[in-house]
Amino acid sequence: MRAETQSVVEEIRQSLALLRRRLDWETAPLRLEELNARAEAPDLWNDPAKAQQVMRDRRILEESINGYRTLEGGLEDNLGFIELGEAEGDAEIVTEAETALAALREKAHRAEMEALLSGEADGNDAYLEVHAGAGGTESCDWALMLSRMYLRWAEKRGYKIELMEETLGEEAGLKSATYQIKGENAYGWLKNETGVHRLVRISPFDSQARRHTSFSSVLCYPVIDDTIVIEVQDKDIRIDTMRASGAGGQHVNKTDSAVRITHLPTGIVVTSSEKSQHQNRDIAMKALKSRLYEMELQKRADADAAMRDSQGENGWGHQIRSYVLQPYQMVKDLRTGHETSDSQGVLDGDLDDFMGASLAANAAGKSRADAQGE
Numbered sequence: 001m002r003a004e005t006q007s008v009v010e011e012i013r014q015s016l017a018l019l020r021r022r023l024d025w026e027t028a029p030l031r032l033e034e035l036n037a038r039a040e041a042p043d044l045w046n047d048p049a050k051a052q053q054v055m056r057d058r059r060i061l062e063e064s065i066n067g068y069r070t071l072e073g074g075l076e077d078n079l080g081f082i083e084l085g086e087a088e089g090d091a092e093i094v095t096e097a098e099t100a101l102a103a104l105r106e107k108a109h110r111a112e113m114e115a116l117l118s119g120e121a122d123g124n125d126a127y128l129e130v131h132a133g134a135g136g137t138e139s140c141d142w143a144l145m146l147s148r149m150y151l152r153w154a155e156k157r158g159y160k161i162e163l164m165e166e167t168l169g170e171e172a173g174l175k176s177a178t179y180q181i182k183g184e185n186a187y188g189w190l191k192n193e194t195g196v197h198r199l200v201r202i203s204p205f206d207s208q209a210r211r212h213t214s215f216s217s218v219l220c221y222p223v224i225d226d227t228i229v230i231e232v233q234d235k236d237i238r239i240d241t242m243r244a245s246g247a248g249g250q251h252v253n254k255t256d257s258a259v260r261i262t263h264l265p266t267g268i269v270v271t272s273s274e275k276s277q278h279q280n281r282d283i284a285m286k287a288l289k290s291r292l293y294e295m296e297l298q299k300r301a302d303a304d305a306a307m308r309d310s311q312g313e314n315g316w317g318h319q320i321r322s323y324v325l326q327p328y329q330m331v332k333d334l335r336t337g338h339e340t341s342d343s344q345g346v347l348d349g350d351l352d353d354f355m356g357a358s359l360a361a362n363a364a365g366k367s368r369a370d371a372q373g374e
Helices: 003-023 028-039 048-088 091-114 137-156 186-193 277-306 343-347 352-373
Strands: 126-132 160-168 174-182 195-202 211-222 237-242 258-263 268-272 319-324 330-333
Touching: 003 048, 003 091, 028 048, 048 091, 091 352, 126 137, 126 186, 126 277, 137 160, 137 174, 137 186, 137 195, 137 211, 137 343, 160 268, 174 186, 186 211, 186 352, 211 277, 237 277, 258 277, 268 277, 319 343, 330 343, 330 352
Parallel strands: 195 319
Antiparallel strands: 126 174, 126 211, 160 174, 195 211, 237 258, 258 268, 319 330
């Protein structure tokens, strides 16, 4: 077997070993049997919320077990083909098996990353907000580029996208936009994208072609379902109706139906301007509850992080990633150190490696904390 192929096989085996550990493989089949029994209980749907959770847990565990077995079987089958091809001197069989192993490595790597999505709300849909920073047209254009990047990423994953609010820049780009991203594990993948994103490039709006630095912020929080109860008292909110701002366009409602809700104790503001006034109020209230829930999750995560051996605040404050287009090409995550020279690929939505690196770093930090606590 060629050294390159042996390296691919070793990577697949490492991914399988990690998957076994994260699935707690020795007990996984027993847990699936238990969930199957609960799913078949005659009184299951007496509590619809609990029933939905049982069915979801069963589906996820079953898919994880079947996925692992498929990967393991694919590895053994292709290793057998290589052994057979080498014994019979059939180079075509060997080449086909090596190609299949390369594809299997990518599937194993993706499954490994999916296994990291075990947080309380990771499986939920997500809200994604993009806000231009200070800097006028430059930052608005960067906010538009960021929005496009995330929408491309979501489309590649087959997620559904709904625009909730959009405020256009005065000359170009976006001042802000809010999207609902619908799909399995949408929040789990997007949750670490919250923060400030920095762009360095030769400005297309500068007649002297000077290099500019622009900042825009991203905020992601989970869409909460009926199993999560968040109470919001009437005295704690202010509701305003208004005409949607911006330069118009298919996504901007030009009637006075837009609704803005301000949560007075926290200062959180949510807006919906895509439906009727009644629908916008319901949508905005749901978004507010999701933001409050995300705040609670963040408090827990911060408390967790305070117990770990973290690196602390860096010099860039809340900045998480730099995108450099000139004088060279580079995108670098300042938290994990992961980087690539394929800036255009990232801006076209190739974000999985960055998201995976963040998930892996968080999992490693949690594992260290658990080990220290033992």
